Amino acid sequence: MFTNYLKIALRNLRKYKAYAFINIFGLAIGMAATILMLLFVQNELSYDKYHEKSDRIYRASREWVDDKGVTALHLGHLAPPFSPLLKNDFEGIIEESGRITEARGTLVEANDKKFEEEDFFFGENQIFSIFSWEFVAGDPAQALNSPNGIVITESAAQRYFDRTDVMGEEMIFNNYGMSFPFKVTGVVKDIPGNSHFSWEFMASFRAVEEAFGREQMMQNWGSNNYSTYILMEEGKDISVLESGIPDFFDRHLGTSNDGEPASTYNRLHFWPLTDVHLYSHLDSEIEANGDIAYVYLYGIIAMFTLIIACINFMNLSTAQSSQRSREVGMRKVMGAMKGGLVRQFLTESVVFALLGLIFSFVIIFLVLPYFNEFFQRQITIDFTQNSFLWLLLFGIVLFAGILAGLYPAFYLTKFQPASILKGGGQSPSVKLSIRSALVVFQFFISIVLIIGVGMVRDQLDYVRSKNLGFDKDHIIVLPSTDEIYERFGDVQQQFLQQPGINSVSLSSRVPSGRLLDSQGGEVEMDGEMKVLDVRVADIHVDFDYMKTYKVPFAAGRDFDPLLASDSSESFILNEAAVAAIGWNSPQESIGKQFNYGGRKGQVIGVVKDFHFESLHQSIAPIVFVITQGRANLVSIKYDPDQKDEVVAYLKEQWSYFRPGFPFDYREISSQFNSQYENEERLANLVTSFSVLAVLIAAMGLFGLATFVAERRTKELGIRKVMGASIWQLLILLGRNFTFLVIIALIIAIPVAYFGLDMWLDSFAYRMTIGIWPFVVGGVLALIISWITISYQTVRAARTNPVDSLRSE
Structure with missing residues (x-):
C-alpha cells in the first residue's frame, strides 16, 4: 500500500513541476535556516559539558554591594587568597580548587620563532584534576608542579616546532618587563570550541607566586585577577558551601573602616560551569560569553521560519485543489476510504519534505562557512558524532511533512464525489477562514521581523552617534x-x-x-x-x-x-x-x-x-x-589628514620600545563600535530572516491568490463582459488580501513593541520607540502583498471572458 502511495506522489511530482518546485524550494529554505539555527543552539547549550565532572564544577565570582544592598561591582575573578582558603575551610565539601590568571599579549620565543600570544595563562596544577582536557604527552598530575613547567596545545606545538613531540623543549616568556624560560611538561589536544575560555599555553602558577611572593599574595585581597574554580565532593550540594560564605568573609577579612563586618559588603557566588557561557555577564570575564536570551530568540526565529514554510506548503496545496479534486472524486467512487486518501496526501507531503531536506543541505553546505564566520563558531555537519543531528533531521521531516500535509489532506478528502464529478470543482461549503488565518500568521511574523530590523538598527545608530561627552575621534x-x-x-x-x-x-x-x-x-x-x-x-x-x-x-x-x-x-x-x-x-x-x-x-x-x-x-x-x-x-x-604618516612613525618607534612584539594599535572610536557586535550580529541575522520570511510568505500569498482566482474565474469573466477594467478587478481581488495584511499589522504592532521594549532595557541609554518603524513595516508588507497578488490577479483578469465562462 505504501509503495502505491509513493508511486502516486512521484507521479504528481512530475505532473505538477512548477507547483512542486515552489513547494520544495520554500521548504528547503525554511529547513536550512532551522537546521543551522538549531545546530547553533545545540552548540551554545553544549559549552563545557565535555568535562567529565562538569556537574560538580563551579566558578566563583565576587560581588560588592553598598549599604542599600545594591550591586556596586561584580567580577568573575577573585583575589589570590580565596582559592586555598576555601579549600582549607570547607574540607569535606570542596574536593579541589584551582586558580588561573591571564597573561594576554605575551611574547613567546621558541625554536627561533616569536609570536605574541593572546591565549597564555598561568594555572595551578589542580586545574587538571578539575577539568578534563585530553593530554597526549606528560602527566597531568605533575605537569605544573615545577615553577618552569608549561603545558601547550598541539596547535601551539606545531606553530613553534612543526611537530607535537615537544616534551622538554624550552620556551621563553616575555611580558610585564619580565623574561624567563619554561620547559614543556605536557601537550594537550586543542581546547574544544565549546569552552567558555580557550588556552594554548598554561604555565605553572608557581612562577607567579615566585615573582610576586606567595605570602604577599595570600595577604592581597584587592587584586581580583584570578579565575577560581572549585570541584565539589560527590553528593555535596552547593547550598552547603554558600551558607558558610558570610562567616568565611568575616573570619578572614574582619571589619571595614566603619566597623561593619566584611560580609555586609562582600558576596561570593558559585556558577555551575555549564552555565557560565550563557548566563554570566559580569563586569569581568575571561572571554566574552554568549547570551541565553539570544539563544531563545534565534531558536524561535528559526522555528517560525519553518512554520512559515509549512504554511506556504498548505496554501499552495489547497490552491491546487481544483486540479486534484477530480482525482479524489474518482478514487472515492472506486471505493477509496477517507483514511487511505489522508495517508496518500500525507505521504506526498512527507516526500516533499524529504526532497526539501535534500535541497536544504545544498543550501547549508554553501552557507555554513559564512554562518560560522558570522557567529564566530566552529559548527560542523557530522553524522557520525552528532546523534542530535539525526533526531533533528527526522523531527524536521516529520514535523514539516505532517504539519504541511495534514490540512490539505483533510481538506481535499472532504469533497463530495457527485459534486466534483458533475462540476469538476470543489465543495461549495469550503471556506477561506483557515487559509486566511495562515496568511495573517505569515505576515504577522514578517512584519514583526521587519519592525525589529528597523528598531535594532535605529538603536545601533543611536549609540554610535550619541554624543559621549568627550572627543573619541582620531x-x-x-x-x-x-x-x-x-x-x-x-x-x-x-x-x-x-x-x-x-x-x-x-x-x-x-x-x-x-x-x-x-x-x-x-x-x-x-x-x-x-x-x-x-x-x-x-x-x-x-x-x-x-x-x-x-x-x-x-x-x-x-x-x-x-x-x-x-x-x-x-x-x-x-x-x-x-x-x-x-x-x-x-x-x-x-x-x-x-x-x-x-x-x-x-x-x-x-x-x-x-x-x-x-x-x-x-x-x-x-x-x-x-x-x-x-x-x-x-x-x-x-591629525586625520596625516594618519598614515603618524602610524608609520609610531610603528618605527614601537619597534625600539617593544622589540619583538608586533605593532598592534587600536582606535577609541573603533573600540566603542566593537562593544555593540552582538547587536550588530542580531540586526544582520534578523534582516536575513526577515528576507526569508517575506519571501516564503509571498510565495504562500501567491498560492492563495491562485486559489481565489481559480474560484472566481466565472465571476471575473462576467464582470469583464459588463465592462470592468483590469484595475477594478485588481482592487476587487486585492482588497481581501489587503485586509488580511492589515489584521497581521494590528496584531504585530503590540507584540513588536513589547518585545523591542524589553530588548532596549539592556541599554542604560536607549532611544524612544517611535511610530516610523511600525509605519514602514506596515507599508512594506502591503507593498509586498500587492506585488505578489498582482501577477496572478492580472493574469486571471486578462483571460478571455469566453474562455472563462466556458471553463465553468
Whole structure:
C-alpha cells in the first residue's frame, strides 16, 4: 500500500513541476535556516559539558554591594587568597580548587620563532584534576608542579616546532618587563570550541607566586585577577558551601573602616560551569560569553521560519485543489476510504519534505562557512558524532511533512464525489477562514521581523552617534612599556615634534574599557570626615589626559604639572561621583578633603559626566589621580589628514620600545563600535530572516491568490463582459488580501513593541520607540502583498471572458 502511495506522489511530482518546485524550494529554505539555527543552539547549550565532572564544577565570582544592598561591582575573578582558603575551610565539601590568571599579549620565543600570544595563562596544577582536557604527552598530575613547567596545545606545538613531540623543549616568556624560560611538561589536544575560555599555553602558577611572593599574595585581597574554580565532593550540594560564605568573609577579612563586618559588603557566588557561557555577564570575564536570551530568540526565529514554510506548503496545496479534486472524486467512487486518501496526501507531503531536506543541505553546505564566520563558531555537519543531528533531521521531516500535509489532506478528502464529478470543482461549503488565518500568521511574523530590523538598527545608530561627552575621534591607543613610563616626559616631547601628533597621554585605562579598579577612602561632609560608602572607580592619568580626550569641566581646574601637590594630593571627580558622595553641586565639592587609596588631599576639579563605558552601562562615579606607576596605555591624538604618516612613525618607534612584539594599535572610536557586535550580529541575522520570511510568505500569498482566482474565474469573466477594467478587478481581488495584511499589522504592532521594549532595557541609554518603524513595516508588507497578488490577479483578469465562462 505504501509503495502505491509513493508511486502516486512521484507521479504528481512530475505532473505538477512548477507547483512542486515552489513547494520544495520554500521548504528547503525554511529547513536550512532551522537546521543551522538549531545546530547553533545545540552548540551554545553544549559549552563545557565535555568535562567529565562538569556537574560538580563551579566558578566563583565576587560581588560588592553598598549599604542599600545594591550591586556596586561584580567580577568573575577573585583575589589570590580565596582559592586555598576555601579549600582549607570547607574540607569535606570542596574536593579541589584551582586558580588561573591571564597573561594576554605575551611574547613567546621558541625554536627561533616569536609570536605574541593572546591565549597564555598561568594555572595551578589542580586545574587538571578539575577539568578534563585530553593530554597526549606528560602527566597531568605533575605537569605544573615545577615553577618552569608549561603545558601547550598541539596547535601551539606545531606553530613553534612543526611537530607535537615537544616534551622538554624550552620556551621563553616575555611580558610585564619580565623574561624567563619554561620547559614543556605536557601537550594537550586543542581546547574544544565549546569552552567558555580557550588556552594554548598554561604555565605553572608557581612562577607567579615566585615573582610576586606567595605570602604577599595570600595577604592581597584587592587584586581580583584570578579565575577560581572549585570541584565539589560527590553528593555535596552547593547550598552547603554558600551558607558558610558570610562567616568565611568575616573570619578572614574582619571589619571595614566603619566597623561593619566584611560580609555586609562582600558576596561570593558559585556558577555551575555549564552555565557560565550563557548566563554570566559580569563586569569581568575571561572571554566574552554568549547570551541565553539570544539563544531563545534565534531558536524561535528559526522555528517560525519553518512554520512559515509549512504554511506556504498548505496554501499552495489547497490552491491546487481544483486540479486534484477530480482525482479524489474518482478514487472515492472506486471505493477509496477517507483514511487511505489522508495517508496518500500525507505521504506526498512527507516526500516533499524529504526532497526539501535534500535541497536544504545544498543550501547549508554553501552557507555554513559564512554562518560560522558570522557567529564566530566552529559548527560542523557530522553524522557520525552528532546523534542530535539525526533526531533533528527526522523531527524536521516529520514535523514539516505532517504539519504541511495534514490540512490539505483533510481538506481535499472532504469533497463530495457527485459534486466534483458533475462540476469538476470543489465543495461549495469550503471556506477561506483557515487559509486566511495562515496568511495573517505569515505576515504577522514578517512584519514583526521587519519592525525589529528597523528598531535594532535605529538603536545601533543611536549609540554610535550619541554624543559621549568627550572627543573619541582620531585617538590611537598603544601599550606602554617600563621604558616609556620611566622617561615619559622625554618620549612625550619627542612624539609631539612629529607632524600630525597633537597630544600624547599616559593612563591606566582609556574610554571604551571597563571601570574595574576602585579603592576605599574618606570624604569631607559637613566639616567632618566620613567613610566613602559608595564605589568610586579610579583612573590613573598624566597631566595631559583631559586635554587629549577634550573632557569638559563642570567646576574647578585640570591637573597642573607646575604644582607639585597635584602629583600626590589632588583629585578630579566626575559629576556622578559628586552626586553619589552627596555633595550638592560640583562647585561645592571643590576644595573638599578627599582621601582615597592611601592618598590624602582635596578635590581640585569636577569634569562633566561622559560615557567612559558602553551605553549598556550607566555613567559610574570616577576619580582621576596622577599616576605613580600604574599606567600602561599611551593615547595619541592625531591629525586625520596625516594618519598614515603618524602610524608609520609610531610603528618605527614601537619597534625600539617593544622589540619583538608586533605593532598592534587600536582606535577609541573603533573600540566603542566593537562593544555593540552582538547587536550588530542580531540586526544582520534578523534582516536575513526577515528576507526569508517575506519571501516564503509571498510565495504562500501567491498560492492563495491562485486559489481565489481559480474560484472566481466565472465571476471575473462576467464582470469583464459588463465592462470592468483590469484595475477594478485588481482592487476587487486585492482588497481581501489587503485586509488580511492589515489584521497581521494590528496584531504585530503590540507584540513588536513589547518585545523591542524589553530588548532596549539592556541599554542604560536607549532611544524612544517611535511610530516610523511600525509605519514602514506596515507599508512594506502591503507593498509586498500587492506585488505578489498582482501577477496572478492580472493574469486571471486578462483571460478571455469566453474562455472563462466556458471553463465553468
